[in-house]
Amino acid sequence: xxxxxxxxxxxxxxxxxxxxxxxxxxxxxxxxxxxxxxxxxxxxxxxxxxxxxxxxxxxxxxxxxxxxxxxxxxxxxxxxxxxxxxxxxxxxxxxxxxxxxxxxxxxxxxxxxxxxxxxxxxxxxxxxxxxxxxxxxxxxxxxxxxxxxxxxxxxxxxxxxxxxxxxxxxxxxxxxxxxxxxxxxxxxxxxxxxxxxxxxxxxxxxxxxxxxxxxxxxxxxxxxxxxxxxxxxxxxxxxxxxxxxxxxxxxxxxxxxxxxxxxxxxxxxxxxxxxxxxxxxxxxxxxxxxxxxxxxxxxxxxxxxxxxxxxxxxxxxxxxxxxxxxxxxxxxxxxxxxxxxxxxxxxxxxxxxxxxxxxxxxxxxxxxxxxxxxxxxxxxxxxxxxxx
Amino acid sequence: xxxxxxxxxxxxxxxxxxxxxxxxxxxxxxxxxxxxxxxxxxxxxxxxxxxxxxxxxxxxxxxxxxxxxxxxxxxxxxxxxxxxxxxxxxxxxxxxxxxxxxxxxxxxxxxxxxxxxxxxxxxxxxxxxxxxxxxxxxxxxxxxxxxxxxxxxxxxxxxxxxxxxxxxxxxxxxxxxxxxxxxxxxxxxxxxxxxxxxxxxxxxxxxxxxxxxxxxxxxxxxxxxxxxxxxxxxxxxxxxxxxxxxxxxxxxxxxxxxxxxxxxxxxxxxxxxxxxxxxxxxxxxxxxxxxxxxxxxxxxxxxxxxxxxxxxxxxxxxxxxxxxxxxxxxxxxxxxxxxxxxxxxxxxxxxxxxxxxxxxxxxxxxxxxxxxxxxxxxxxxxxxxxxxxxxxxxxxxxxxxxxxxxxxxxxxxxxxxxxxxxxxxxxxxxxxxxxxxxxxxxxxxxxxx
Numbered sequence: 112x113x114x115x116x117x118x119x120x121x122x123x124x125x126x127x128x129x130x131x132x133x134x135x136x137x138x139x140x141x142x143x144x145x146x147x148x149x150x151x152x153x154x155x156x157x158x159x160x161x162x163x164x165x166x167x168x169x170x171x172x173x174x175x176x177x178x179x180x181x182x183x184x185x186x187x188x189x190x191x192x193x194x195x196x197x198x199x200x201x202x203x204x205x206x207x208x209x210x211x212x213x214x215x216x217x218x219x220x221x222x223x224x225x226x227x228x229x230x231x232x233x234x235x236x237x238x239x240x241x242x243x244x245x246x247x248x249x250x251x252x253x254x255x256x257x258x259x260x261x262x263x264x265x266x267x268x269x270x271x272x273x274x275x276x277x278x279x280x281x282x283x284x285x286x287x288x289x290x291x292x293x294x295x296x297x298x299x300x301x302x303x304x305x306x307x308x309x310x311x312x313x314x315x316x317x318x319x320x321x322x323x324x325x326x327x328x329x330x331x332x333x334x335x336x337x338x339x340x341x342x343x344x345x346x347x348x349x350x351x352x353x354x355x356x357x358x359x360x361x362x363x364x365x366x367x368x369x370x371x372x373x374x375x376x377x378x379x380x381x382x383x384x385x386x387x388x389x390x391x392x393x394x395x396x397x398x399x400x401x402x403x404x405x406x407x408x409x410x411x412x413x414x415x416x417x418x419x420x421x422x423x424x425x426x427x428x429x430x431x432x433x434x435x436x437x438x439x440x441x442x443x444x445x446x447x448x449x450x451x452x453x454x455x456x457x458x459x460x461x462x463x464x465x466x467x468x469x470x471x472x473x474x475x476x477x478x479x480x481x482x483x484x485x486x487x488x489x490x491x492x493x494x495x496x497x498x499x
Numbered sequence: 500x501x502x503x504x505x506x507x508x509x510x511x512x513x514x515x516x517x518x519x520x521x522x523x524x525x526x527x528x529x530x531x532x533x534x535x536x537x538x539x540x541x542x543x544x545x546x547x548x549x550x551x552x553x554x555x556x557x558x559x560x561x562x563x564x565x566x567x568x569x570x571x572x573x574x575x576x577x578x579x580x581x582x583x584x585x586x587x588x589x590x591x592x593x594x595x596x597x598x599x600x601x602x603x604x605x606x607x608x609x610x611x612x613x614x615x616x617x618x619x620x621x622x623x624x625x626x627x628x629x630x631x632x633x634x635x636x637x638x639x640x641x642x643x644x645x646x647x648x649x650x651x652x653x654x655x656x657x658x659x660x661x662x663x664x665x666x667x668x669x670x671x672x673x674x675x676x677x678x679x680x681x682x683x684x685x686x687x688x689x690x691x692x693x694x695x696x697x698x699x700x701x702x703x704x705x706x707x708x709x710x711x712x713x714x715x716x717x718x719x720x721x722x723x724x725x726x727x728x729x730x731x732x733x734x735x736x737x738x739x740x741x742x743x744x745x746x747x748x749x750x751x752x753x754x755x756x757x758x759x760x761x762x763x764x765x766x767x768x769x770x771x772x773x774x775x776x777x778x779x780x781x782x783x784x785x786x787x788x789x790x791x792x793x794x795x796x797x798x799x800x801x802x803x804x805x806x807x808x809x810x811x812x813x814x815x816x817x818x819x820x821x822x823x824x825x826x827x828x829x830x831x832x833x834x835x836x837x838x839x840x841x842x843x844x845x846x847x848x849x850x851x852x853x854x855x856x857x858x859x860x861x862x863x864x865x866x867x868x869x870x871x872x873x874x875x876x877x878x879x880x881x882x883x884x885x886x887x888x889x890x891x892x893x894x895x896x897x898x899x900x901x902x903x904x905x906x907x908x909x910x911x912x913x914x915x916x917x918x919x920x921x922x923x924x925x926x927x928x929x930x931x932x933x934x935x936x937x938x939x940x941x942x943x944x945x946x947x948x
Contacts, residue, residue, distance in 0.1 A: 127765055135767035138774070148798045220528055221521055223535045236877075236928040237921055238884030241895055245921070248899065249913040440783035447888040454786060461793055468797045471790055479781050 149468045158464040159184040165459065167451035169367035171196050177451060183460050187470070190456030191477045197370060197452065198442045198481070201377035202435050208378060209385025214415075216390045227386065234383035240444050242380055247372035247448035257358045260350050268348055268360065274371055275348035278364030286342035289335060296331035300324040369450030373442065381438045388434065392426035393419060424496045432489035436482045453477055554915050562901050566919065569734020569897055575727065579737060580679055582721040587683055588690045589713055595694020596701050596710065605688055612684035616677065718748040730811040734892045736923055739883040742815055742893075746879050749819030751872070754826025759856070761831055772827070779824035784817070785885055791817045792889045814886060822879050829871045833864035873935035877928045884924065894920050 119125045163186035167177040175192045177185075216227035234242070254271040255261045262268035268275040281287075304324030311318040336342065348363025396419050404418040446455040457470045522532040559566075568579060598604065633644045700706045722745060725733065733741060760772030779787075791813045796803050805813065837860050845855040865872075887896035898920045902913055 130765040131767040133767075134765065134771060138767065138771035142774075144801070145798070148802070218531065219521070219524075220531045220535065222539065223531055226535050226539055232929065233925075236881075236925045236932065238881040238895070238924050240884040240887060241917070241921055241924060244887070244895060244899065245917045248902070249917055253913070443783045443785045444885070444888065446785070454789065458789065458793075467790070467793050467795070471786065474786055475782050478783065478786075482781070 149472060158460075158466045158469070159187070161464060163456075163460070164463050167456065167459075169193070169369045169449070169451045171200075171364065171366055171370055173364070177456060183464065186456050186460065187453065187473055190451060190453035191481075193450070193456075194439075194442055194452040194477070195481065197373050197377065197445065197450070198439050201374055201381065201442065202438055204374070204378040205381040205385055205438065206431070208382035210389055212382060212386035213389025213393065216386065217393055231383045231386050234379050235387070237380070239376060239380045239441055240447060242376040243372055243444055243448050246375055247368055251368045251372060257350060257360070258352075265347055265349065268350060271368075272360075272365075273368050274366040275360045275363050276366065277345055277347050279343045280346040280362075281343055283340060283342055285339055289339055289342045292335035292339075293332055296328050296335070299331065300328035303327050367450070369445060369448050372448050373445035373450045373452075377438060377442060377445075380441075381434060384434050384437075385431065388427055388430045389423070392423040392430070395426050396422045421496065425493075425498075428489055428493045428496065432486055432493075435485050435489065439481055439485060440478060549914075556915055558901070559915050559919050565897055565901060566735055566894060566923065568737045569732070569892060571732050571734065571737065572728060578724050578728065582724060583683060584686055585717060585720065588686050589710075589717060591687045591690025592694040592697070593710055593714075595691035595696075596698045596706070597694075598691075601691055601695050604691060608684060608687050608691075612681070616681060616684075715748075718744045730809045733811060735897045736894045738811070738886065738891065739880075739893050739924075742811070742818055742883050742886065743880050745815040746818030746822050746883075747876050749815075750822030750826050750875075750879065753819055753823025754830055755861075757823060757827035758830035758834060761827065762834060776824045776827055779821055780828075784821050784882055785888060787817050787821055788814060788885060788889050810889075810891060814889070814891065818879065818882070822875065825875050825878075826872060829868050829875055830864060832871070833866075833868035834860065836867045837863045870935045870939040873931060873938065877931045877935070880928055880931065881924065894923055 119129055160182050162179065163177055163181045163183050164179055166179045167186075170176045170189070170193050172192070175189045175196065177189050181189070212227050212230055215223050216231070218224055218227075251273075252271055254269060257268075257270040257272050259270070260268060261270065262275075266277060301324060304320040307318040307323055308320040310316070311320065346362040348360050348365070350358060351361045352358050400418055400422065401414055404414045409417065442452060443454045445452050446458065449455065453474055457474055460470050461467050523529040568576065571579065594604065595601065628647050630645065630647055635642045635644055697706060722741065725741070757772050757776055760768045761776070763769050763772070791805075792810065794802050794806050796806070798805070808816075841859055841863065842855060845859045850858070883893060884895050886893040887899070890896075892900065898916045902916055
């Protein structure tokens with residue numbers, strides 16, 4: 112028996128089989144145990160049809176505000192929508208700010224570079240949650256009260272209740288067709304632009320792809336706007352006083368403190384990281400490229416936009432992909448400042464209904480999907496900017 | 500891209516030439532200079548005005564103990580002091596062995612010691628009461644409210660209150676804590692001197708391995724020492740440091756094991772390591788922390804056993820296993836950077852695979868990714884702030900408690916509180932990032948051009 116065992120262990124073939132079977136079985140048992148636990152409360156997904164219970168009105172999009180009467184599954188979907196609506200804007204803003212700071216750190220002006228370094232070192236070394244707390248429980252709470260009407264009168268107000276901005280308002284029931292029409296118009300315009308540019312490359316005739324694309328987009332947008340009988344209009348915010356003497360905003364869109372704090376903190380925090388990525392990838396572009404373009408008579412601006420930036424993009428995009436996924440995941444911290452994103456909504460549901468595993472499984476799936484989408488978009492961009 | 504010289508020229512004339520060449524060489528650059536000098540000056544002015552004249556540092560000054568150890572039992576603080584001495588001594592010895600010159604370090608220690616040890620002398624706090632009258636307008640009616648507002652005033656010996664507060668509470672009035680602080684500085688200086696004496700043998704593997712072993716043993720020692728105190732009273736910066744230390748220690752070894760699992764010759768180990776790493780990295784840390792907080796009996800007996808552990812230990816568990824998944828990816832990068840020839844050479848020398856990895860491959864792999872590992876540790880340190888989101892009282896949560904509990908003493912002092920909390924987090928991660936870049940230049944990783 113003992114001999115048999117030592118034979119089993121000392122022959123590489125049988126050893127591999129033994130290890131694979133033992134480890135594989137153990138891993139499979141753990142996995143099955145987890146899946147079983149999730150699905151043994153299961154087939155108890157009934158809780159998701161129950162009412163959500165308490166309203167969460169902190170979204171930038173009115174449609175994403177969670178009502179007390181919403182079923183729980185709708186609440187969770189709206190929570191996911193709220194996460195996405197803060198992440199998309201945070202990514203856009205922090206990329207823009209990060210590009211500016213990253214370029215500033217490489218400017219030929221020693222004072223500007225030091226300011227950039229100060230910015231990066233400050234925000235990179237602070238916890239994101241601290242920045243969020245600072246804005247949510249500090250800065251925005253100490254803003255003036257609503258009745259002082261601070262801001263640009265009739266256009267934009269800021270107070271300790273949040274920010275009121277001009278917004279679009281639907282005027283008839285078919286308004287939702289218009290955004291869809293805009294997407295279709297954009298696709299058509301891009302297609303026309305590409306076809307004309309290809310023709311220009313083939314024949315050498317000037318085809319004005321950009322002009323054509325832009326005018327087709329604007330034309331389709333206007334035509335569909337008119338055809339749908341003016342589906343949307345701009346509403347401006349104003350401060351009104353009710354009969355009982357209470358002040359509130361009317362019209363426009365109100366961004367809650369949670370949303371603004373989350374957006375501002377995510378933007379500041381991730382722009383510091385993106386600035387470092389931008390700086391690193393611009394520095395990685397061989398210096399000969401700049402010298403060559405200077406000797407060809409390019410201006411400083413042309414050198415940067417036509418020669419350096421496209422090459423830096425190639426290096427930057429994989430790192431940016433990583434950082435965007437981090438931004439997506441770190442947006443969950445906004446639940447600590449009461450922004451109604453997916454974790455906050457899910458926690459309420461867990462508190463009320465107690466279905467921890469199913470609810471957290473949903474969060475998990477949402478993050479896997481959103482991260483996959485981010486990485487798909489970034490990989491597509493990556494494919495387009497790589498050398499062919 | 501940067502073409503300016505960073506070395507400051509000596510004479511005034513040279514300075515003007517330098518400024519003309521670097522700051523005002525083109526019209527655009529001159530405009531940039533004016534704008535950035537202007538905004539920097541404005542920032543500096545606002546900051547100085549705030550720190551010196553506007554801020555009320557009293558709330559910070561009186562709560563310094565809360566910022567560092569929270570409500571740790573008074574007569575058990577010797578445990579923390581022992582930990583502080585161990586850490587400080589080990590840092591000093593290590594620095595002494597590997598740093599080049601000792602004099603600037605000793606001078607810096609002396610200056611800081613002089614400031615910290617004299618700053619708190621003669622300091623006193625008192626609460627001043629002011630009568631106030633407020634006119635409140637609501638719902639069209641005016642009301643006059645009178646009352647007594649209490650304002651906390653730091654009565655200082657010689658140091659201005661802002662200096663006292665911004666020194667992060669290290670400045671202490673004379674007493675037993677003062678003596679202990681003096682001993683800390685003595686340890687910092689003496690340890691570096693001892694290290695200097697040892698540096699003669701720094702290429703000796705016994706010294707190297709001894710110091711390494713002490714560093715590895717340090718964290719379990721600190722944690723084991725806390726077992727006499729209920730984990731409920733681990734609070735504030737101390738809690739952050741404790742969770743961070745445990746997270747660093749275990750996540751490194753878990754990461755190492757997972758990275759080795761990824762390149763294992765057995766597919767079952769490979770698949771389960773990859774599966775673990777990908778699953779853990781898919782969800783945010785906060786979600787894992789909340790999951791560990793809320794878990795009761797959902798996962799059957801395993802979940803029940805897990806949920807019966809103290810929350811702090813569960814959190815440490817999450818930090819270790821979450822950090823491990825990230826460290827594994829970093830170490831994998833290092834393993835891939837070791838040339839194939841190294842493995843082939845060690846195999847042809849007849850080393851077993853354990854010997855090959857322990858003696859040849861892993862030392863090179865880990866050496867290549869030390870800066871990246873330190874980067875992960877910085878992220879782990881910043882992540883300790885998340886404990887505030889799961890009702891553990893870390894520095895951030897403590898600051899919220901201080902703010903909400905004492906608004907009657909100094910209302911609106913949130914700015915001062917958050918600045919001090921931010922400094923506590925910032926200083927540690929900044930020092931760690933400096934350590935990372937020092938390691939990078941010392942090890943010659945990532946050099947270009």
